[in-house]
Amino acid sequence: MKQPIFAANWKMNHAPADATAFMRAFLAHFGKRQDRSVIFFPPALSFGAVVGALKDRPDIQLGVQNIYWEDKGAFTGENSATIARASGAKYVLVGHSERRHIFGETEEEAGKKVAAATRAGLTPIVCVGETLAQREAGETEQVVLRQLRAALGTVSSADAGNAIIAYEPVWAIGTGKTATPADASAVHQAIGEELRRILDSGSLAVPILYGGSVNRGNAADLLAAPEVDGLLVGGASLDAQGWASIVLT
Ligand code: 13P
Numbered sequence: 001m002k003q004p005i006f007a008a009n010w011k012m013n014h015a016p017a018d019a020t021a022f023m024r025a026f027l028a029h030f031g032k033r034q035d036r037s038v039i040f041f042p043p044a045l046s047f048g049a050v051v052g053a054l055k056d057r058p059d060i061q062l063g064v065q066n067i068y069w070e071d072k073g074a075f076t077g078e079n080s081a082t083i084a085r086a087s088g089a090k091y092v093l094v095g096h097s098e099r100r101h102i103f104g105e106t107e108e109e110a111g112k113k114v115a116a117a118t119r120a121g122l123t124p125i126v127c128v129g130e131t132l133a134q135r136e137a138g139e140t141e142q143v144v145l146r147q148l149r150a151a152l153g154t155v156s157s158a159d160a161g162n163a164i165i166a167y168e169p170v171w172a173i174g175t176g177k178t179a180t181p182a183d184a185s186a187v188h189q190a191i192g193e194e195l196r197r198i199l200d201s202g203s204l205a206v207p208i209l210y211g212g213s214v215n216r217g218n219a220a221d222l223l224a225a226p227e228v229d230g231l232l233v234g235g236a237s238l239d240a241q242g243w244a245s246i247v248l249t
Helices: 016-029 044-053 081-087 097-101 107-120 132-136 140-152 181-199 219-224 240-247
Strands: 005-009 037-041 060-064 091-094 123-128 164-167 208-211 230-233
Touching: 005 208, 005 240, 016 044, 016 240, 037 091, 044 060, 044 081, 060 081, 081 107, 091 107, 107 123, 107 140, 123 140, 132 140, 140 181, 164 181, 181 208, 181 219, 219 230, 230 240
Parallel strands: 005 037, 005 230, 037 060, 060 091, 091 123, 123 164, 164 208, 208 230
Antiparallel strands: none
């Protein structure tokens, strides 16, 4: 039985007071469980409020949505992996499609962020995914595996083995269109094979999450798909009760 991971990417939503109210409501629906992992990715300025709200719930983990790859210095507006770690984060999203497509982040930059996260003891959740045009051109695997290699190529295979991967097809993010469980499985399988090559290992401990318009109605089927180890959820993670029902899938 795999132990599923449920990751909530709040993106640019929930100010500190909303985040605190969310957690109060969420914790009322979600008691401690050993059989699943829950990770929240609040916006940086709401991070402290969530740390405070979860002080009695060490079973729930926290991550940041982004880092800069330098450890410290004159980089106005940025946060480092070291600052994130010291603030209570264990995870960081790297290469999210919104970072790549809205903020122009490159594959090389994703690699630098994975290296910075690893140096600071943060687990990177490397996000990969193809656009609709790339899918229609039959380039899904090629694109996803290239993103994967670029992101993990900056660290040793032992460190790459500590990462988490999230397959998030760009055309499925925030659109209400979801990959079918079979489509997600096929890409996850290709990612798994590439990871075995990168890690030079037959067994694979790297979890592969699916993300893109996951909701209460489709979460169970996606999670049941072979090679899907968890879910990375945006919009449907913003409502405490709705998110609790997904986490309890
Ligand atoms: P949605 O669940 O809103 O489609 O967002 C997915 C996502 O980008 C999570 O990182």
